[in-house]
Amino acid sequence: MPSQTEFLIIDGETLSYEKIFEYIENPHLQVALSIEAINRVNHYRSAVDQWLVDEKKVIYGVTTGLGKLKDFVVDERNQNEFQRKILLSHAVGLGPDFPEQVVRLAMLLRANVFARGNSGVRIEFIERILQLLNKGVYPCVPQIGSLGVGDLQPMAHIGLCLIGAPEGKARFRGDKGISPDILAKAQIVPITFEMTAKEALSLIDGSTMVLAASIYAYYQAQQLCKIADMAAALNIEATRGEMNALDPRIHEVNNLQSEQDTARILREFLEGSQWTTDEGRKRLGELKPRVQDAVSIRSTAQVHGAIKDVLQYIQSILDREMNASKDNPLIFFDGVNFESLSGGNYHGAHLSYALDFMGIVITDLAVISERRSARLLDPFMSYGLPTNLVAKAGLNTGFALVHANATAMVGEIRILATPASVGSIPAKGNQEDHNSMAMGAVRKLMHMIELAQQVLAIELLVAAQAIDLISENMQGLCMGKGTFAIHRWIRLSIEPMWEDRFILPDLEKMIEFVKSGQILGQFPPYNMKKIAR
Template sequence: MVINGENLTIEDVLKVAVEGEKVELSAEAIEKIERSREYVENVVEKGEVIYGVTTGFGKFCNVVISPEDTRKLQINLIRSHAVGVGDYLPEEVVRAMMLLRVNALAKGYSGVRLSTIMTLIEMLNKGVTPLVPCQGSLGASGDLVPLAHMVLVMIGEGEAVYEGKVMTGGEALARAGIRPVILEAKEGLALINGTQAMSAIGSLAIAGAVNLSKVADICGALSFEALNGVIDALDERVQLVRPHPGQVSCARNMRKLLEGSEFVTRQGQLKVQDAYALRCIPQVHGAIKDAIRHVKRVLEIEINSATDNPLIFSEEERVISGGNFHGEPVAISMDYLSIAVSELANISERRVERLVNPHLNEGLPAFLTEKGGLNSGLMISQYTAAALVSENKTLSFPASVDSIPSSANQEDHVSMGTIAARKALKIVENTTNVLAIELLCAAQALDFRMEKNRSLKLGKGTDVVYKAVRDIVPKIVEDRVLSIDVKKLTNIIKNGELVRKIEEAIGDLE
């Protein structure tokens, strides 16, 4: 993958971070990087006062650093800022963070040497992944703490994972045949002053959310059949008189999935209308699709931006101190994503309740078991879904509305964007499990429907869904450990296999 700082997509991030695709810099990026670095070296030689290059950091911005101490300044910056705590970020998040830092530096506004960027690329391509604690970032001045832990490994310190083993950063570099970086003027600051940790976490969260927005339609369609849903509510005419793009897309998905189904009903056939958890699927899922599309647009702007400070405009011979490191755009978007994905889980859990509740499930056995009492069936699966939904609600409280001043009030408003991104990623994980539970319950409900009337056919898409579930999870006849079933279904959701199977059968979902 050729990196130029301009056109990285969320899909590209996944290819590198998860699938291990190699990266290289474009010729244009190399030229911009070298031009920017040349200007920084000229400024240092002239002894000009520039924040973070010939001065201290934060509240120390008025402390001038002598030319002979500029190298020491950068090393001290990395060591002093590596104060992360908590669990380590997953390897794919750190790889995404490294890629995004390379892409930001490739824009040529940071004044970093080409050799320094090439070290980061080499680490990425050879699989040297720094161990980065997940807590410690305020989201302005960017992700200082997590990025400092990344840079520690670049200079041969800290810890890293290489070939599946944890070792010191120096040992990992040596084994991979990579020379440690000796940081020069501005390089330490340019490497850690940016939004790449929150954007990396956010990129994986948004990728997961895009997948879940399709999976939710798939699960909803299977439950729709299991509960003899009234298909009139999905009519295109209903959507076009309130034409939110997501609503129109969701209803179209549902119609494709349910095409040819003999388990759905028409208005007045068995009932006049369904409860909201079925009837309002296009309206709810659709609003979430629109939210996800918006957040994806914000993230793709962010991952192609220069976010450090100061910025080097070498062609105009200007160095400008600004605030592009502030994570507010990502913070607000991640909070928005948290709310949106939580709603996918909320309405899914309500469908699960209707499936297992004998007062609501249109004549199905209580808790979808034949010998109720002796067997509890899927009773407790709804408990787990409810617990996850409740946890999502607490995680959905916005991080971006909080701010605590830092650096003696020089940095007096911060975004908490990395906290927002971490919460969003956790909500995506929780919601994946809720949707897996819905798949489990809907397939079990359809078993009873089909046993009662074997001549009826499932929809063109839902038939594929049902078979995909039954390929890995058999019908529940006697009580068994259901967490194993949920995990299997979660895996085919997360790895995209479920969506792929459906789209191969009925065309792309929106």
């Protein structure tokens, strides 16, 4: 049995990004409900049970059909069948499956919403979700279908697995199959599970899958920002950049804390660098003071800081969303009576806007990285680095085509940066006549992040190559403590390229270091003073 320290306790009110981060990082963390949440869920569920026997009570999705079928009555005796049919009719998603990590987050988030009580589900239903989650059973959830006003299609696929329906598919320890077989492999008994009144609707209502994917994208974006700082510092070292641009006085008067933090991080990476001095610049023929670098170098702290500032705003949205009652209808208790109210809390407008905003700043992160990389391949812009970063030009092409990938990917990212949130299209007989389109927003954002990861990997690879090409010229001069450590770590796995060779495997290795976050694990938490030469 796991120890108490390996549990994440959820109560519908205190889930935070820090706890989510821990959950992402620790796949063995178990989830359980707090005692207060259990009592609250049971209390609110009692109202649903009472309403079911009250023939005069009309509650959307409980005693009525769904959508335009809201005027049709559903009898109490048909509730179990109704739940199953809701799942079967809605589980029509298409496209590739979401990554397991996103599905895992979605199940956690929906259980947390239910812990608030307002959804009116049974405690047994929440425990069923946690049972699959804690056993490592992850439903296969297609990405296409949701319009961002409740993730009806994707969450219905999760529902089929929860009830053990053969129409559902799931994964367990690398195996994929129909849910009864997967549940049996995970030793989940009973394999079948019946949902009761309101539970199927409560599961699929709310933009849970979008939120899960948004949180995971945000997690990756945070990593990207840190890696971008590393790449920029290595680039500044390679181009013997002018350090005055990182003077804290400049950033203090600009009144943006995230910019000040970024400048400090860059200074720590470059602390002790003699390459970025007049003496270092003279080694490649610069006899006059540099004065200042191009904008992509000189304003790195300002741009990266602004991107981080936007991400902080987006985190505030995600923090609120993960502890909100996202359902319809919702149940309320005034201390004496229960009341059911229909509304629109399932709408994903907040998320859609945030996702589009995140896409915009990720685009600029890739743009400025590509510009910094481009400078390294041009002898004029790099102040004397060899053309295309190859020792013997002409016979060898060098890194021109490696960098062309970054140019191509920035072009794609710019196309994907077009906002999805402004593209509402009515659906379902105009009952849903305004849709957030948040699923489209998060799907393209996930692709944008993947492309940006590759762009940054290219900057790291070419900056490391640039350093190798001029290291002989720089003999007797120290690199920065952090940049020296980064370069050394890269060279433990990837050799410099003195003459043309098949470089793709090295590029793919560098991309994996970025995508996995492995490179970040070498330099926590960006305090370069702790890194010995």
